[in-house]
Amino acid sequence: MANVLTADAVRDELGALTGWSGDPTGITRTVELVSFPAAVAVVDRVAAAAEELDHHPDIDIRWRTLTFRCVTHSAGGVTRRDIELARRIDGIVGEAA
Numbered sequence: 001m002a003n004v005l006t007a008d009a010v011r012d013e014l015g016a017l018t019g020w021s022g023d024p025t026g027i028t029r030t031v032e033l034v035s036f037p038a039a040v041a042v043v044d045r046v047a048a049a050a051e052e053l054d055h056h057p058d059i060d061i062r063w064r065t066l067t068f069r070c071v072t073h074s075a076g077g078v079t080r081r082d083i084e085l086a087r088r089i090d091g092i093v094g095e096a097a
């Protein structure tokens with residue numbers, strides 16, 4: 001359970017993110033884009049950010065709706081790496097169509 005955040009810490013971090021919910025087992029955000037290509041373009045940019053961070057979200061793609069889930073699989077819970085990835089995803093989504 002190395003560096004997995006407590007429930008209180010996750011709650012505090014969620015307050016500074018946009019539209020995320022969850023707990024120490026994982027944090028999730030669902031967004032709707034204007035089209036399927038726009039959603040896939042967001043996924044492509046998130047993929048680049050994930051590679052930069054070497055930290056990858058679980059991604060569910062359903063037409064224009066994307067659901068991102070962040071958890072540090074090797075730690076078995078939410079760590080600071082997930083918070084940073086979520087912050088990067090918020091930036092990408094905020095700039096999207």
Ligand SMILES: C[C@H](O)[C@H](O)[C@H]1CNC2=NC(N)=NC(=O)C2=N1
Nearest residue numbers: 054055056057071072073074075
């Ligand atoms: C070797 C590489 O650093 C690890 O496999 C990384 C890759 N991306 C990852 N992403 C996530 N979400 N959890 C991990 O434990 C993880 N581990």
